[in-house]
Amino acid sequence: MSEPLLRLGGLGKSFGTNLVFSGVDLDVMPGDRIAILGASGSGKSTLLRCINALETPDEGLVKINGTPLLKADGKGRLRSTERDLCALRQRVGMVFQQFNLFPHMTVAGNVAEGLVTVRGMSSGKALERAQAELERVGLGDKGDAYPSRLSGGQKQRVAIARALAMDPEILLFDEPTSALDPALVGEVLGVIEQLANEGRTMILVTHEIGFAYHVATRVVFVAEHGIYETGTPEEVLKHPARPLTQQFLADHQRFQF
Amino acid sequence: MTYHWNFASVFDNWWALAIGLAGTLKLFVVCLVFGMTLGLFVALGRRSHRRWLRWLSTFFVEFFRNTPVLVQILWFYYALPILAPIEISPFMAAILGISLNSAAYAAEIYRGGIQSIEPGQWEAARAIGMTGAQTLRRIVLPQAIRRIIPALTNRGVEIFKMSTLASVVAYVELMQQGKLIASLNFNPLEVYTVIAAIFLIILYPIVRVTYAVERRLARSD
Numbered sequence: 001m002s003e004p005l006l007r008l009g010g011l012g013k014s015f016g017t018n019l020v021f022s023g024v025d026l027d028v029m030p031g032d033r034i035a036i037l038g039a040s041g042s043g044k045s046t047l048l049r050c051i052n053a054l055e056t057p058d059e060g061l062v063k064i065n066g067t068p069l070l071k072a073d074g075k076g077r078l079r080s081t082e083r084d085l086c087a088l089r090q091r092v093g094m095v096f097q098q099f100n101l102f103p104h105m106t107v108a109g110n111v112a113e114g115l116v117t118v119r120g121m122s123s124g125k126a127l128e129r130a131q132a133e134l135e136r137v138g139l140g141d142k143g144d145a146y147p148s149r150l151s152g153g154q155k156q157r158v159a160i161a162r163a164l165a166m167d168p169e170i171l172l173f174d175e176p177t178s179a180l181d182p183a184l185v186g187e188v189l190g191v192i193e194q195l196a197n198e199g200r201t202m203i204l205v206t207h208e209i210g211f212a213y214h215v216a217t218r219v220v221f222v223a224e225h226g227i228y229e230t231g232t233p234e235e236v237l238k239h240p241a242r243p244l245t246q247q248f249l250a251d252h253q254r255f256q257f
Numbered sequence: 258m259t260y261h262w263n264f265a266s267v268f269d270n271w272w273a274l275a276i277g278l279a280g281t282l283k284l285f286v287v288c289l290v291f292g293m294t295l296g297l298f299v300a301l302g303r304r305s306h307r308r309w310l311r312w313l314s315t316f317f318v319e320f321f322r323n324t325p326v327l328v329q330i331l332w333f334y335y336a337l338p339i340l341a342p343i344e345i346s347p348f349m350a351a352i353l354g355i356s357l358n359s360a361a362y363a364a365e366i367y368r369g370g371i372q373s374i375e376p377g378q379w380e381a382a383r384a385i386g387m388t389g390a391q392t393l394r395r396i397v398l399p400q401a402i403r404r405i406i407p408a409l410t411n412r413g414v415e416i417f418k419m420s421t422l423a424s425v426v427a428y429v430e431l432m433q434q435g436k437l438i439a440s441l442n443f444n445p446l447e448v449y450t451v452i453a454a455i456f457l458i459i460l461y462p463i464v465r466v467t468y469a470v471e472r473r474l475a476r477s478d
């Protein structure tokens with residue numbers, strides 16, 4: 001069996017005395033698309049943010065292709081240099097619920113920023129690459145606009161293009177459609193589905209259970225401070241084995257028919 | 258009672274005022290650049306994760322905010338040479354007093370501006386692999402500075418006016434030259450009126466320009 005692209009080993013995190021999760025192990029193989037589901041406050045975002053060290057895990061490690069890029073020392077500090085963290089983050093792209101575009105830069109500037117500042121690419125080349133990424137998400141004509149002029153769905157697609165520009169090996173999505181008008185959810189899910197069809201590796205925190213079912217290769221249900229149930233979408237979403245998963249799905253499907 | 262204004266006695270000495278104005282502008286530019294730059298570093302020091310640096314920056318801010326600039330200038334001019342074997346010119350003493358005081362105020366303005374930037378901006382920049390310094394330079398400061406331009410403009414105006422305090426150590430600037438003209442011609446009313454007018458004429462257009470810059474920068478919001 002080949003080396004996992006991403007391995008979480010014994011990952012744990014608390015905020016003060018509030019234990020969010022502990023002992024989380026997860027292997028992500030190339031091409032895996034993992035949907036993380038769970039109740040509000042169950043720690044989905046925190047888990048995702050530990051993977052690229054936006055949150056500092058208390059214990060455990062994050063390995064990419066067998067190289068441990070993130071190691072906690074058990075005291076809330078990282079045994080990683082800033083260089084390791086920047087290297088890790090270039091290989092792991094992230095898309096946020098609130099988009100977090102840079103408002104003082106044009107759309108193309110947002111997408112090119114990482115290439116120019118982090119990769120040292122010339123701004124002409126970077127803008128060319130940005131244009132290509134914008135076309136991929138259907139916004140080839142918006143490069144010169146400022147983010148404030150875009151709809152929520154367009155903003156989120158720019159954020160996806162910004163992450164893609166860095167050629168990440170894994171994409172993390174934290175509820176990418178939760179801040180959107182229902183009418184705009186489709187265009188963003190469409191782009192994510194297209195990335196899935198290209199065989200990209202991704203981890204997606206979402207409340208869109210139908211989308212998770214269609215797109216994910218594996219579903220992880222988070223509860224009781226860790227991974228509570230995991231399996232194929234068929235197993236976890238159609239035939240959940242454990243009570244909290246069953247309860248969660250029942251609550252979410254109550255108003256769906 | 259009618260007072261017979263006699264501005265001719267002031268304008269006859271226009272060259273003395275011109276020399277004073279040059280001195281004022283020189284002091285202003287040096288203090289502006291030095292004060293605003295040092296202020297930024299002090300603000301960053303207050304956000305450092307090194308405790309001694311935070312402590313030092315906080316001490317700096319509180320010390321220079323809570324002591325009068327006039328006293329500082331006098332202290333640097335008369336007291337410092339007693340403690341340290343250095344000769345301090347009136348220009349140096351004025352620069353130190355005004356810049357350090359301005360840096361302390363500017364530091365608080367920068368700090369407020371940096372704090373006002375949403376954590377999501379830091380996170381988005383870090384998430385594409387930017388270092389803390391890159392994030393600050395490319396993402397946070399450009400946005401923060403837009404927000405604090407009005408406050409920084411006030412500081413700049415304040416620095417310009419504080420330059421008159423340098424006359425206390427006989428540094429040649431407008432106020433000092435005015436005092437001289439007034440004492441020779443016995444016309445303080447006219448002299449100080451003209452000096453106030455010169456400040457107004459110089460500062461008002463500068464303030465208008467910064468308003469325009471502010472509006473231009475706000476375009477993207």
Ligand SMILES: Nc1ncnc2c1ncn2[C@@H]1O[C@H](COP(=O)(O)OP(=O)(O)OP(=O)(O)O)[C@@H](O)[C@H]1O
Binds near residue numbers: 038041043045047
């Ligand atoms: N910065 C923080 N400081 C303190 N506590 C936090 C912080 N971030 C999250 N928490 C706590 O950690 C727990 C997990 O939060 P998290 O945001 O990861 O949940 P979530 O599963 O993403 O929820 P949601 O579905 O609402 O987004 C919650 O109890 C939350 O209050």
Ligand SMILES: [Mg+2]
Binds near residue numbers: 044
């Ligand atoms: Mg969340």
